[in-house]
């Protein structure tokens with residue numbers, strides 16, 4: 353089976369992890385700060401807070417921005433459930449903004465309409481979370497402009513987009529947001545096994561997130577509410593969590609980071625090869641806007657409704673039978689049973705729903721060989737009845 357995505361682990365990665373295992377600190381040593389500084393430098397952000405998953409990073413990002421009970425939180429429906437769940441963890445009311453028909457990213461037009469309506473109804477969101485779908489940056493500067501106009505905060509879910517850029521500005525620099533979050537799950541661009549990171553240019557937000565990842569505890573004397581009673585003193589100032597990343601994970605991430613540029617380049621090469629091989633078939637291929645450089649976390653195609661004899665499901669099953677590990681990104685979050693119970697219904701976000709019914713993710717990862725990719729392309733052509 354050719355999977356839709358997978359990690360690549362080198363000898364150097366293994367050595368980096370083994371070195372930590374032989375050292376004094378498995379967690380809270382020097383590897384986590386080193387990894388944080390390396391990612392911050394890579395994307396051009398001031399501060400970075402590493403945690404044990406992308407989901408944890410989304411959660412503490414929301415909390416740092418004071419998202420709480422009864423506040424409103426908006427994201428897109430075609431994302432992983434974690435993008436919406438983080439709002440629910442904070443007690444916020446989650447709602448969605450439909451996607452654009454070309455990039456499959458948050459539609460700025462839909463966002464603008466929804467904001468005007470929400471302003472009239474006095475139901476403006478506190479936080480909006482765009483998602484860089486498949487690794488292509490969102491129209492972030494336009495979203496940021498609306499954030500200033502309507503007074504909401506912005507967290508970029510960049511789980512797919514480490515190594516991407518827009519107008520040459522790296523995703524993660526937070527030029528057009530308050531906080532950006534990366535995931536280091538094994539299918540993502542680089543991995544730490546499990547892991548995530550929140551980037552920001554705001555020292556205060558970074559400090560809050562660092563405190564929340566470790567129980568809400570601070571050990572900095574100047575941050576304490578009372579003079580420290582002794583060198584052992586710490587204060588718990590908020591209700592935080594144990595969301596810490598281990599040094600073992602950070603060493604793996606730091607070692608992986610050395611291959612980021614090479615990997616994103618390879619992902620783009622493979623995407624171009626798919627574009628060429630699948631051109632002319634009754635499929636919609638990904639469109640990357642000229643101002644964007646995509647990290648190509650995923651290569652997503654859409655079957656054109658009515659253009660094929662086979663259904664979306666039949667195509668999926670035929671590709672699985674040919675040992676091609678296709679996947680579906682995503683079943684719209686608002687149609688998950690948990691969100692249906694909160695009152696969401698089919699028909700509310702038509703672009704995201706059409707996307708969910710037509711979409712197929714083809715295998716794409718740096719170690720995918722040209723020959724394997726040719727086999728995938730041939731199977732797709734055969735399945736949809738062209739050659």
Ligand SMILES: *Cc1c(COP(=O)(O)O)cnc(C)c1O
Pocket residue numbers: 405406407408431432434435483509511512535536537546547548
């Ligand atoms: C992977 C992913 C997450 C969650 O990341 P974890 O590290 O698995 O917790 C969140 N949002 C999106 C869009 C993702 O793809």
